[in-house]
Structures are given as C-alpha cells and as structure tokens.
C-alpha cells in the first residue's frame with residue numbers, strides 16, 4: 001500500500017510539473033513577433049504609455065478584447081485608430097494562441113515614478129471604493145492585488161496614462177461597458193488619476 005501511495009504521489013508530481021511547463025511556455029505566434037511587438041513591446045511589455053502592457057493579462061480578457069476590436073464593439077478613439085485594423089482579420093484560433101502566449105509572459109514591473117500621495121489615495125479607492133459616489137471597491141472584481149481573473153483584467157503594473165484614458169472612456173461611454181461605465185460614472189478626474197497611479201505602482 002505504502003509503495004503504491006508513494007508511486008501515485010510521484011506520478012502526480014510528474015504530471016503537475018509537465019502541466020506547468022506546458023502552460024508557461026507556449027510558442028510565440030509569428031504575428032506577435034512581426035506585428036504586435038512593434039507597439040506592445042517584446043514579451044508584451046510596452047515602453048509607451050498609450051500602448052498597454054499585455055504581459056500576464058488574463059486569457060479570457062485578451063480574447064474578449066481582440067474579438068471586441070474585430071467586431072467593432074470596443075470603439076473608443078485609440079481602439080478605432082489602432083486596433084480595429086490589427087484585429088480585423090484574426091481568426092478565433094489565432095486569437096486563442098495570442099492570448100495564451102501573452103498570459104504566460106512575466107508581468108510588468110511596478111512603476112517607481114508615481115506620486116506617493118496619489119498612490120496612497122488611490123489605494124483607498126481601490127480597496128474601499130467611494131461610498132458617497134457609488135464607486136465600488138475595485139479589488140472586489142480585479143483581485144486584491146489587481147492581478148485580474150478571467151473576464152476581469154489585470155491592472156497591476158499597467159501604464160498610468162493608459163489606465164486614466166480607459167477610465168475616461170468608460171465614463172464618457174466611448175468605451176461602452178455596462179459594468180465599468182456604471183462603476184466610474186461619478187468619479188472625478190483627480191480620483192481617476194489617483195487610482196491609476198496606485199495600479200501602476202503595483
């Protein structure tokens with residue numbers, strides 16, 4: 001009995017190890033090297049604030065966004081200008097491969113350029129929301145450390161200015177998402193800046 005138990009533990013360990021190896025290194029699709037990396041950087045870490053980092057983003061969210069660019073339901077200014085063409089002809093299978101690739105990359109490094117007072121104010125908004133303005137705690141959906149989960153995107157380490165632009169776009173409904181537009185309807189520019197500074201610093 002003892003040796004059977006030991007054997008099955010060993011088998012589980014081997015299975016576990018190969019499953020991890022399989023998910024951490026999916027091949028980089030050619031289109032990523034040829035095209036996407038020009039704006040989103042190598043391994044999904046971009047050096048320009050308007051081009052979001054894609055590294056370690058959740059798979060479901062990446063897939064949803066690429067499909068939303070492709071069918072034009074994500075229609076904010078930069079989405080139209082940059083991503084409609086990029087995603088226009090991507091087949092579902094390639095979207096899945098791209099999402100698997102970016103999900104497996106190392107997350108972006110925390111920004112060390114944020115104003116400490118804004119970061120502190122932003123942390124409170126993220127963790128507690130703003131009851132008087134019906135703003136819910138962001139962490140409830142985006143994860144305690146903004147690491148994201150399935151349809152709820154990772155926000156940790158994202159470029160501050162990109163985040164601010166998205167919050168504005170949700171508020172003015174140019175990026176139309178029922179959940180997020182309701183969440184940020186009453187947020188001020190200053191609060192958007194603070195929560196974005198906090199997220200960039202994670």
Ligand code: HEC
Nearest residue numbers: 035036038039050051052062065076078079082083086098
């Ligand atoms: C010429 C620059 C450029 C190229 C090339 C490009 N993108 Fe983008 N991408 C952008 C910009 C700008 C945005 C932000 C759009 C916005 O503000 O709504 C974006 C947004 C995205 C997002 C949404 C990220 C998020 O956090 O919501 C995904 C996913 C994405 N791009 C994937 C890709 C893929 C895959 C490719 C290659 C097929 C690609 N992009 C090529 C500029 C580019």
Ligand code: HEC
Nearest residue numbers: 135136137138140141151152153163166177179180183195
């Ligand atoms: C009830 C769940 C929920 C709560 C609470 C929530 N979000 Fe979101 N958030 C979402 C969903 C779902 C999306 C994806 C929208 C889409 O698919 O376009 C999102 C998207 C975002 C994005 C876009 C990310 C990107 O890469 O483009 C930002 C920024 C964001 N949320 C910030 C916040 C902030 C700040 C708060 C707190 C004030 C917050 N969210 C609270 C559900 C939530």
